[in-house]
Amino acid sequence: MQQTRAVEFGTGLFVFLGIVALFFLTTRVTNFDSYEGEEGYTLTARFDNVGSLKLRAPVAMSGVKIGRVTSISFDDEMLEAVVEMRIDARYDKIPNDSDASILTQGILGGQYIGLEPGGSMEFFANNDEIQFTQSALVLEKLVSKYLFSQADKEE
Amino acid sequence: MTKILRDVWYSVQDFLQTFGASQLFLIRILAGCPAAFLRPRLIIKQVHDSGVLSLAIIGISGFFVGMVLSLQAYNSLARFGATESLGVLAALALTRELGPVVTALLFAGRAGTALASEIGLMRATDQLSGMEMMAVDPVRRVVVPRFIGGIIAMPLLAAIFSAMGLFGAWLEGVVLLNVDEGAFWQQMRDQVDMYDDVLAGILKSFVFGIAASLLAVFEGYNSIPTAEGVSRATTRTVVLTALSVLVLNFMLTAVLIGEV
Numbered sequence: 064m065q066q067t068r069a070v071e072f073g074t075g076l077f078v079f080l081g082i083v084a085l086f087f088l089t090t091r092v093t094n095f096d097s098y099e100g101e102e103g104y105t106l107t108a109r110f111d112n113v114g115s116l117k118l119r120a121p122v123a124m125s126g127v128k129i130g131r132v133t134s135i136s137f138d139d140e141m142l143e144a145v146v147e148m149r150i151d152a153r154y155d156k157i158p159n160d161s162d163a164s165i166l167t168q169g170i171l172g173g174q175y176i177g178l179e180p181g182g183s184m185e186f187f188a189n190n191d192e193i194q195f196t197q198s199a200l201v202l203e204k205l206v207s208k209y210l211f212s213q214a215d216k217e218e
Numbered sequence: 219m220t221k222i223l224r225d226v227w228y229s230v231q232d233f234l235q236t237f238g239a240s241q242l243f244l245i246r247i248l249a250g251c252p253a254a255f256l257r258p259r260l261i262i263k264q265v266h267d268s269g270v271l272s273l274a275i276i277g278i279s280g281f282f283v284g285m286v287l288s289l290q291a292y293n294s295l296a297r298f299g300a301t302e303s304l305g306v307l308a309a310l311a312l313t314r315e316l317g318p319v320v321t322a323l324l325f326a327g328r329a330g331t332a333l334a335s336e337i338g339l340m341r342a343t344d345q346l347s348g349m350e351m352m353a354v355d356p357v358r359r360v361v362v363p364r365f366i367g368g369i370i371a372m373p374l375l376a377a378i379f380s381a382m383g384l385f386g387a388w389l390e391g392v393v394l395l396n397v398d399e400g401a402f403w404q405q406m407r408d409q410v411d412m413y414d415d416v417l418a419g420i421l422k423s424f425v426f427g428i429a430a431s432l433l434a435v436f437e438g439y440n441s442i443p444t445a446e447g448v449s450r451a452t453t454r455t456v457v458l459t460a461l462s463v464l465v466l467n468f469m470l471t472a473v474l475i476g477e478v
Contacts, residue, residue: 067259070262070263070266071262071266073266073270074262074265074266074269074270076270077265077266077269077270077273077371077374078265078269078370078374080273080374080378081269081373081374081375081377081378082374083381084374084377084378084380084381084382085374085377085420087381087384088313088377088380088381088384088416089412089416091403091407092309092313092384092406092407092410092416093407093410093411093412093415093416119411
């Protein structure tokens with residue numbers, strides 16, 4: 064009997080430890096708590112070029128993450144990229160003339176959407192579209208722009 | 219020449235036969251599973267034997283794997299001035315690959331061999347035939363609880379391995395090498411994904427648990443009832459488990475990455 068109890072105690076402890084480890088992995092190691100199932104509203108924005116923006120990329124305002132990109136698609140009538148993003152419900156006072164641009168974190172970092180506040184007194188609501196957008200910078204275009212400007216100068 | 223061809227054909231035949239036999243054995247085990255849950259004590263005993271008794275080796279291995287991962291990565295990342303990425307690197311490596319795979323290999327060595335030799339010895343000492351004589355199905359009484367115990371223990375062990383590994387990586391990186399603690403955890407949280415990384419790793423360890431437990435009980439149950447037969451069954455368990463875990467790992471990774 065004593066031995067059976069020891070076995071059961073050890074097994075209980077082991078399963079408990081395993082679940083604690085799983086809990087640790089899901090909460091401390093991932094950002095699970097910060098983007099699933101939270102309250103929020105959806106905004107869309109159209110870009111000429113989204114660069115290498117990925118799904119779940121952060122949407123930031125003044126460098127603070129306020130939401131995530133939830134879908135990236137291509138509109139074949141307007142010939143533009145359509146990005147949907149979900150903004151945390153607590154940030155519900157963003158002026159509706161704010162502009163969105165695709166920026167890069169650090170030198171090798173991923174791309175994210177940065178919102179610059181506008182001056183309007185009206186706020187974004189669910190399913191609004193961001194009117195003012197600025198595309199991702201594409202390195203090749205920058206280089207060719209620079210080269211053409213140099214060529215123009217020499218003439 | 220024909221002799222070589224014939225030998226090759228025989229070994230192919232042998233392989234396919236063993237493979238088929240293990241699948242049929244799996245079906246027999248699965249058929250016995252519902253009944254086994256009526257006797258949870260047998261399963262608890264097996265979770266204890268393959269899980270609790272493997273805890274020390276899994277925990278210590280995880281800890282040192284995390285430490286060495288951190289140390290190696292620090293020296294490479296320091297060249298690019300990116301030592302803050304240490305946490306991300308350790309977490310991805312541990313949850314996606316090292317946790318499930320190394321745990322499965324250690325599990326085969328620690329628990330798989332014990333299962334195979336235990337069942338093999340039961341076979342060699344006619345205990346299994348004795349049960350059949352008493353109209354007790356040895357697959358249900360002996361094999362199924364061990365199989366289920368192994369499947370329950372494996373994902374938990376893999377999670378403990380990854381968590382201990384991260385503790386080791388943290389100790390080496392943050393405490394000993396002075397990587398910024400905030401960046402270590404924050405970058406990890408930003409870049410490790412719940413589904414693609416952590417749950418994919420747990421899924422892997424679950425599949426490896428099925429493979430390792432099945433091979434161990436299959437080899438033990440079908441061992442030749444001699445001292446040599448038991449030792450061969452034990453060896454084959456480790457070899458086959460290691461091979462199938464590594465092959466399955468590649469296939470699962472390909473499927474999981476393709477899905478993203």
